Amino acid sequence: MDYNCCDVPYSQVKITVELRRKYRYYMVNLVLPCGVFSCLSMFTFVLPPACGERVAIGQNTRTVSFVFVTPKSTLFRYNDNL
DSSP, X not given: OOOTTOSSOOOOOOOOOOOOOOHHHHIIIIIHHHXXXXXXXXXXXXXXXXXXXXXXXXXXXXXXXXXXXXXXXXXXXOOTTO
16 A cells, blocks of 8 residues: 555555344343342332231342342453453
């Protein structure tokens, strides 16, 4: 390729990279569980305060969300090698 500023011709390399996102993977592993946990958390506020199961549902929701989110957090770590 010839440039106006230089007398010597330079070679030019063109690289094209195509990236695709795994839409279903993120929907199933992130969006859907967050929606379910949000609905369960809102459901605990709908129950009457005198109900003994309100505390149990709240604790189970938090426990399940912790158990579910912990393995998923290792899948989406930032990779320094990229």
